Each structure stands twice: as C-alpha cells, then as structure tokens.
Amino acid sequence: MxxxxxxxxxxxxxxxxxxxxxxxxxxxxxxxxxxxxxxxxxxxxxxxxxxxxxxxxxxxxxxxxxxxxxxxxxxxxxxxxxxxxxxxxxxxxxxxxxxxxxxxxxxxxxxxxxxxxxxxxxxxxxxxxxxxxxxxxxxxxxxxxxxxxxxxxxxxxxxxxxxxxxxxxxxxxxxxxxxxxxxxxxxxxxxxxxxxxxLTALKIKETKHFELLKGVRAKGRVDACDRHGRLMASEYGEVQFAEDTLSGIVCFNMASLKPDRLRICFFDKVPDREIFLKHADRTLVGVLNGFVNDKLAQYMVESFGLKKSSCVSDISIKEIDSFVGHIAELEFNITGTEDFEKAQxxxxxxxxxxxxxxxxxxxxxxxxxxxxxxxxxxxxxxxxxxxxxxxxxxxxxxxxxxxx
Ligand SMILES: Cc1cc2nc3c(=O)[nH]c(=O)nc-3n(C[C@H](O)[C@H](O)[C@H](O)COP(=O)(O)OP(=O)(O)OC[C@H]3O[C@@H](n4cnc5c(N)ncnc54)[C@H](O)[C@@H]3O)c2cc1C
Structure with missing residues (x-):
C-alpha cells in the first residue's frame, strides 16, 4: 500500500x-x-x-x-x-x-x-x-x-x-x-x-394490439393512478411507445411513483357522438385519424373489440357513446419500470x-x-x-x- x-x-x-x-x-x-x-x-x-x-x-x-x-x-x-x-x-x-x-x-x-x-x-x-x-x-x-x-x-x-x-x-x-x-x-x-x-420507462402489461403502437409518439395528458384508481400525478407531454414500454419525459417522471396504471387522453378535444355521426360512411379509424396518429386510431378501435375496417354506420349509437368513453381515456396497466441499466x-x-x-x-x-x-x-x-x-x-x- x-x-x-x-x-x-x-x-x-x-x-x-x-x-x-x-x-x-x-x-x-x-x-x-x-x-x-x-x-x-x-x-x-x-x-x-x-x-x-x-x-x-x-x-x-x-x-x-x-x-x-x-x-x-x-x-x-x-x-x-x-x-x-x-x-x-x-x-x-x-x-x-x-x-x-x-x-x-x-x-x-x-x-x-x-x-x-x-x-x-x-x-x-x-x-x-x-x-x-x-x-x-x-x-x-x-x-x-x-x-x-x-x-x-x-x-x-x-x-x-x-x-x-x-x-x-x-x-x-x-x-x-x-x-x-x-x-x-x-x-x-x-x-x-x-x-x-x-426517470426510466414504464413496463406495460397489455400485449393484445399493443404491438400496433410500437414507434408511435403522441402528446397527451397522462394520469398516473395507484391500484385503487386514485390519481397520483398528472402531466401533459409526449408519450413514446416501444415493444412493451411507455417512455417519454412524462412517463419517466412517473417512474419513481410506481403507478399501477396510466390513463391517457390523446385529444385536445375528445371527438363526440356528433362528429362520428357526421362522418357515418367513414371508418372509425379514418374519423379518429383526423385527430390522432393513424396507428393510435387503429389501436383505439381494435382494443375496443372492433375491426380496423369498421365503419361508423356499422355500430349503434349506444356503442358510439361507449366507444367515445373508451378513447377519451386509454388505460394501460403498469407492471414495473426498466431497471438501473436504463434509469437516468x-x-x-x-x-x-x-x-x-x-x-x-x-x-x-x-x-x-x-x-x-x-x-x-x-x-x-x-x-x-x-x-x-x-x-x-x-x-x-x-x-x-x-x-x-
Ligand atoms: C443518460 C443520462 C442522461 C442524463 N441527462 C441529464 C440531463 O440532461 N439533465 C440533468 O439534470 N440530469 C441528467 N441526468 C442525471 C444526472 O446526470 C445525474 O443526476 C448527475 O450526473 C449526478 O451527479 P453526481 O455527481 O451526483 O453523480 P455522478 O455524475 O454519477 O458522479 C459520481 C462519480 O463518482 C464515481 N464513483 C462512484 N463510486 C466511487 C468510488 N467508490 N470511488 C471513486 N469514484 C466513485 C462514479 O464513477 C462517478 O463518476 C442524466 C443521467 C443519465 C444516466
């Protein structure tokens, strides 16, 4: 020594x-x-x-x-x-x-x-x-x-x-x-x-249809909630979708809170029933694409249980109302965060x-x-x-x- x-x-x-x-x-x-x-x-x-x-x-x-x-x-x-x-x-x-x-x-x-x-x-x-x-x-x-x-x-x-x-x-x-x-x-x-x-990405539980979103970046209001659904934090910003994670500054900021789910609204103004009825001959994806990224629009439709090709006229008014509720706040279940290897x-x-x-x-x-x-x-x-x-x-x- x-x-x-x-x-x-x-x-x-x-x-x-x-x-x-x-x-x-x-x-x-x-x-x-x-x-x-x-x-x-x-x-x-x-x-x-x-x-x-x-x-x-x-x-x-x-x-x-x-x-x-x-x-x-x-x-x-x-x-x-x-x-x-x-x-x-x-x-x-x-x-x-x-x-x-x-x-x-x-x-x-x-x-x-x-x-x-x-x-x-x-x-x-x-x-x-x-x-x-x-x-x-x-x-x-x-x-x-x-x-x-x-x-x-x-x-x-x-x-x-x-x-x-x-x-x-x-x-x-x-x-x-x-x-x-x-x-x-x-x-x-x-x-x-x-x-x-x-300050790292959040891992998500969803697998069905989630692959559609890989590579999409979209701005929205992100609410982090605990397992009882109680609001822990809310921020507006860009969300980035990867294979099985959500990232972007807003998601990074929520990692240390360890939320159980995120509720995300991707619309400045959520399209209402009237908007859909006005474009009854168009596909739901087509109408939504007037507001958000096409992949996101497709995810919204398919995660609701409808086909990508579904037209507004294919569904009832009651279903339109329930669809509007679905797209207004997409919900993602969180299983954890990325580990220290990728944490800032x-x-x-x-x-x-x-x-x-x-x-x-x-x-x-x-x-x-x-x-x-x-x-x-x-x-x-x-x-x-x-x-x-x-x-x-x-x-x-x-x-x-x-x-x-
Ligand atoms: C990819 C990345 C991007 C980031 N970007 C930003 C940004 O743009 N803005 C921002 O505000 N923050 C950013 N951060 C966070 C920021 O870099 C850290 O918070 C900050 O560097 C912490 O400074 P520190 O001196 O406490 O630690 P460090 O910068 O980590 O320095 C600690 C040093 O101690 C040394 N050390 C550890 N143990 C020992 C030991 N036993 N003996 C001798 N040396 C030792 C380490 O090797 C290291 O060099 C980023 C972090 C990462 C990983």
Missing amino acids: NNESVKFDYCIIGAGASGLSCAIAAASNGKSVIVLEKNKKAGRKLYATGNGRCNLTNRYADTACYRSKEGGYMELLFNLCHGVDISEQVCSFMNALGIMTTEIDGYVYPASYQASSVVWGMLDELKRLKVSINCDCEVIGIAQYGDEYKVTCSDKEYTASNVVLAAGSCAYPSLGGSKSGYSLAESLGLKVSEPEPA AATGGICLDQIDPSTFAVKGRKGLYACGELLDIDGKCGGYNLTFAFLSGLKAGGGYNAQT
Whole structure:
C-alpha cells in the first residue's frame, strides 16, 4: 500500500457533476483538494447528459420538481434556492467558468449544446486551481481517526481533514453508476434508503394490439393512478411507445411513483357522438385519424373489440357513446419500470435528516459531507438533477469564490 504523504484539506469521492463542483468550490477557498474517481476519466456521466447536449438546469426549477423517498428534504432545497432563482445560480456558476448558457422553453443548455464544453470548463478551472483528479482509483474504505479521515483505494491511502461523498447513484452502470457510494456511507454509520430506478420507462402489461403502437409518439395528458384508481400525478407531454414500454419525459417522471396504471387522453378535444355521426360512411379509424396518429386510431378501435375496417354506420349509437368513453381515456396497466441499466436517476440514497441543509455536512460528524445524487433526492427530467448536483456540490465545498 502506497500512503500518499500529503494530507489534504478535502478528499472528494467521485468526479461527477457534484464532486467536480465541490472541488472547484473548496479549492477556490484556498483549500488543498484531491478528487478520487473510479472511472478512467472524470465526468463520464456528465458527457452523456441531455443526449450529449447537457440540460444544465431549468428556468422553472423549484422544490416541487423534486422528490425524496424518505422525505425531509424541503429545508435542504429551500436553502439552495433561498431568495435567488435556482437556475440563475447554475447559470452564474457556468458563466464564471466561461460557459455561456442558452434556453429553450425553460430548459437551459450550454450555448455550445455540447456536454463536453461543461466538463472541459470544469476541468480547466480545476487545473487553474491546481486540483489533482486521480482516475482509475476506486475508494474501498473510509475510516475516521480523531480529526482525520483515511481514505483507502486498492493501492493507495489518502489522509484528509474533510471527506465529501459525491459518488452518485447506481443508475446507469455503463456510465459509472454503482452502489459503492451507498456502501461507503453505510460503513460510516449513515442511514441509506434502498435505491430504486427513477426517470426510466414504464413496463406495460397489455400485449393484445399493443404491438400496433410500437414507434408511435403522441402528446397527451397522462394520469398516473395507484391500484385503487386514485390519481397520483398528472402531466401533459409526449408519450413514446416501444415493444412493451411507455417512455417519454412524462412517463419517466412517473417512474419513481410506481403507478399501477396510466390513463391517457390523446385529444385536445375528445371527438363526440356528433362528429362520428357526421362522418357515418367513414371508418372509425379514418374519423379518429383526423385527430390522432393513424396507428393510435387503429389501436383505439381494435382494443375496443372492433375491426380496423369498421365503419361508423356499422355500430349503434349506444356503442358510439361507449366507444367515445373508451378513447377519451386509454388505460394501460403498469407492471414495473426498466431497471438501473436504463434509469437516468435513482430514488433513495443517504437519508436527508442526517444532512445539515446549509452546508451539506453530515450532522454530528465533523469533516464529513455528502452531495449530489447519492442523497435521497431525485428531480424530474429537465435539468433538475444536474441543478441539484452542481448546487449541492458547491455548498459542500463551502461556496464558489469565483475568479474576479
Ligand atoms: C443518460 C443520462 C442522461 C442524463 N441527462 C441529464 C440531463 O440532461 N439533465 C440533468 O439534470 N440530469 C441528467 N441526468 C442525471 C444526472 O446526470 C445525474 O443526476 C448527475 O450526473 C449526478 O451527479 P453526481 O455527481 O451526483 O453523480 P455522478 O455524475 O454519477 O458522479 C459520481 C462519480 O463518482 C464515481 N464513483 C462512484 N463510486 C466511487 C468510488 N467508490 N470511488 C471513486 N469514484 C466513485 C462514479 O464513477 C462517478 O463518476 C442524466 C443521467 C443519465 C444516466
């Protein structure tokens, strides 16, 4: 074992969005910092965000866009956005690094629309601040000895006065997601709520006629319901149909709720009996195709038990009324979500009641901090998770003292 002779003020575990932000903040306050990263390079997940465009933050970011499995998070979030627009804080941080931002309907991206520009901007700032990032270096143990922490990797040991757990969640293992951060936290006596996949596709039970919908993308109002049919959440947006899943931002946002069924209305105005009667000679699919995608129209007809070729005049007025009821709210039974392999985030993590909301320090543990997705907090799709990772990282590092 090679003991690194230098003692650092901060040893940060994980070179993702939160760990890099934390390192920038701590070093900008004159602290000596080392970042340990198990991947071969820093910011691996960050490069892949927003399909490579990196949705940094969102103009509509507020506490309602976040969830916590065990709760107790409001104070933590309010402290991040206290009195200042939360997305503005992310943009100012980026601007201070020389990264300009641009916005589409509230979604904020780097002006380059390249996630790499964010990673490179952060790494250049760390270089300027003389922070080393040791990659290919998985932390396997942390122990506290008085006012000092010993951080152990497979072939080296580091000593630091402060340790920051910024190891992220176990979502998307192909980009570095792992349970390692949870285990390290537990080894230090912290309570961790079992992680579960979030921001991922919902698996559906239907098989009959569902194959018709494969590849269809359609906008609608999506209601997530529990097994008693009670409404859990409602959102408007695009639904994407695949082999046996429903995805798209609205469905992703509902994954952590674990709904039992979705009710979806694909119409701005549901066609009524009069509309059908006006076009009595046409097929039902033909009439519906005036409102929605043809495959969706066919699914609506066949899942009602009629043939694709059925004309309006083939069915009674009573049946038309009942058909209108069927198409107004298509119902899909949900059997679960995709697993961590395809989840963009995880619910669960280090329980928030252990975290000091103004510093992200672990309460009662001098020199121990936690930030980012490793905490029991997850945001909706749209830049909210990176927002939390950046801002919690900056706080854990004592706040960014930008170069003037
Ligand atoms: C495909 C995809 C697209 C996404 N797009 C967006 C988006 O556009 N906008 C948005 O807001 N969010 C997005 N997210 C979510 C967002 O990327 C995460 O919430 C965010 O990166 C979390 O930052 P973090 O620093 O907490 O964790 P991470 O970025 O995961 O960083 C943690 C780091 O710690 C390292 N690590 C773990 N254990 C150890 C250990 N024992 N020793 C050393 N290193 C360790 C990991 O290798 C990793 O590099 C996306 C996620 C995915 C998977």
